[in-house]
Amino acid sequence: MSRVLIIGAGGVSSVVVKKCAMLPQYFSEIYLASRTVSKCEKLQQEAGKDRVKEVFAVDADNVPELVALINKVKPALVINVALPYQDLTIMDACLETGVHYLDTANYEPKEVAKFEYSWQWAYQDKFKQAGLMALLGSGFDPGVTNVFTAYAAKHYFDEIHYLDIVDCNGGDHGQAFATNFNPEINIREITQRGRFWENGEWKETDPISVREDLDYHGIGKRASYLLFHEELESLVKHFPTLKRARFWMTFGDAYLTHLRVLEGIGMTSIEPVEFQGQQIVPLEFLKAVLPDPGSLAEGYTGQTCIGTYITGVKDGQEKTIFIWNNCEHAICHEEVGAQAVSYTTGVPAMIGASLMLDGNWMQPGVWNMEQFDPDPFMERLNQYGLPWQVIECDSPFSK
């Protein structure tokens, strides 16, 4: 039995639903639920009613409602592509109903931007004792970047020392300003202070203050800025030989100008302001004004390039490799009506789910992606739309 319940009906969900629908060998039946049932119905229409059996409205903040839904559907696995604020309520509901769990982004409390795994790692014993598995962060970054690191450590090095994850969206959506995934989460991530791991401790930087101009395969040179990104926390824990681990993302000048203006006037704040007698969070209102990331797919040109530079030692020799994927916005749109940022997150969610359901990665407890054998995951990336490449190269970074 490989019935899945997918919770969430945004841009990433649309990719997960459609990719799962294409693969009945892993996913015999698909059920879909989100706050707005009309979005689920649209996805059901697009993926086919024979594959998406039934859709439901659910408030994913509400555990009893989730429990009732899960008990009704009786899936083997819940794929959570709702908001990161809702990870814990969905995990609680999975525990209560005896169902496995997978997500693509770590739990975030709504009031503070944290990006840390502490809350979800605290579920380790509960999931183990229940004989249930929770797979955390099965998107691209986190997700594929963790698997790339595990793959490099397994096949290319005796010890890995330097890790630089690089994320470039070389696409053009033609909008004045838009975020490629949930604007609320995206802006929280970018406006926080930068952080990286070096010599056994976390070091902080001002937001968007450390820049490297990096050359991206298929795209060219792009200004890349040091950010904290959640996979750094688990990678540093699981690869204790790492001397340094960093994450870089590209932003154009126009994007940064928009961000600075919006931040400077307080529009990216998560502190509520008084408006016509109500408390409204500016960042949430901003999200309502900005384009829906799902709407960017049509006419989106160019491609993404996301990968990891890893420097380490093999047989006493230091070397560097780069493992990466290029993903074209237009090809994603043609295949599943999505842009590449949704696609690169949704496909790994489907692959992680397939590896849980077919037993390859099934193990009770709460796990990050790098804790499993990377080989079957790497194979399915090539099979299901995210082919990767690896080269030995000089590191573009100084030590």
Next chain:
Amino acid sequence: MSRVLIIGAGGVSSVVVKKCAMLPQYFSEIYLASRTVSKCEKLQQEAGKDRVKEVFAVDADNVPELVALINKVKPALVINVALPYQDLTIMDACLETGVHYLDTANYEPKEVAKFEYSWQWAYQDKFKQAGLMALLGSGFDPGVTNVFTAYAAKHYFDEIHYLDIVDCNGGDHGQAFATNFNPEINIREITQRGRFWENGEWKETDPISVREDLDYHGIGKRASYLLFHEELESLVKHFPTLKRARFWMTFGDAYLTHLRVLEGIGMTSIEPVEFQGQQIVPLEFLKAVLPDPGSLAEGYTGQTCIGTYITGVKDGQEKTIFIWNNCEHAICHEEVGAQAVSYTTGVPAMIGASLMLDGNWMQPGVWNMEQFDPDPFMERLNQYGLPWQVIECDSPFSK
């Protein structure tokens, strides 16, 4: 009897209240009302309870409520420094109760940015028949700039041909972005298409697309942009010899970047967006996030320079004059706790009111400022805080 009722309790109102309070010879008793009574109480406290007799809460959109308030207070004159959306309801209430009316900005319907006098000019017969007077636009621009033009026409020219009103705020409030008066009205004014009068017709320009670098007395050279401003409409009507009439305002690059970003993403739009089940106007929410213009006064350095270049003919000779006022933010703050943009609007409102109440300008009907003898107004500008200067000069503009 020279009892006045002031409606509105924002930055401009605070100047009007305090200046009226200083001049019992014109204003024997002051009453104050606004939507938020606590703002009125604060102003009453600051101006003195012996001068501001009583304060009231009133919804200025509601004619019966206004009528009841006016009947209770029985003022000779209502000074309207509420929102421009409320001009017509307050005029209606004045007509119903037999009370004179003054405002500082033309009526604006909420749904469209128009900046035109048609709605208020349509009250001409009603006010005349009722033996009541309505004085429109008694601020600085409109207001003083109209009087400057009338003064030039009266004393310096046989015929005026070219009019350029220039408005420079050379001050620094130390905020990332703030508007100096109601952000909603300010941004509506700036983001509309430019418009000017030339050879008998209105000509349009893209917003903020026509620039001149002008030298402002006491400030220096500043980039100045062609805007439509409401006094152009009445000045062109009342001075039919004008071959061209334009309005220019200075904006710094940072201000324009902020404006472009906010406009580009739709935050300055007056079209409501759906947010958590409600319809919210982005521009109104933006106003809630931006600093209250009244809060800018403390620590605001520098000065404003607003004036009119007028070119015309006297005794067969062409010449140009510049009439202007410089106003220091810090001096305004010291005198009445306001910044210069509020001060330069509030003082002319008080002067216009004083000229109505002492009979100098009293005449039934609906009038713009340039339709009266400018001399007593010009005299009171010098007496009450807005001294002006006039010079003959070369025009900085080409024909």
